[in-house]
Amino acid sequence: MKSFFGFIILIISFLGANLPEIRKDYIAANDAKETTEKLCLALESITKESEPILIAYKGAAATLRAKHSKGIKLKKGFFKEGVEYLEYSVEKAPKNIEIRCIRLSVQEHSPKILKYKKNIEEDKQFLMNNFNSTKDKAVQKFVKDYVLQSSIFDAAEKKLF
DSSP: OHHHHHHHHHHHHHHTOOHHHHHHHHHHHTTOHHHHHHHHHHTTTOOTTSOHHHHHHHHHHHHHHHHHOOSHHHHHHHHHHHHHHHHHHHHHOTTOHHHHHHHHHHHHHSOGGGOOOTTHHHHHHHHHHHGGGOOOHHHHHHHHHHHHHOSSSOHHHHTTO
């Protein structure tokens, strides 16, 4: 009976979350507060019982909400919440290349003062080692697009993608 309810929660979380739309909004949310709010609203029902990829996007969206917020206390609260969801998703699915890419993008763009940069080299290496074995074309495109615009990959590393 317990697993039945878990299955129902999983289905409900997917009904409210369209992964291709979430990917598109995540990319656009970096530069647009309105898109960030739309993304946060779409992920509002996501909990730690949801799919790890959705948890990762919820965490990343919260960190973007921090970026677009006013006031140190609000920024810190959103960022801390986002990192918690993001790290939880990595813990639940450590071999998921999209989750690792999301975490890498958050760490790359987080201010140094927040000290959230400890996994940059690990995630960068993970992307380089696992990109070619990724079968999902949408995930490949997402990762490749991120890498090609990233400043932490040099020209030779970008050619691997």
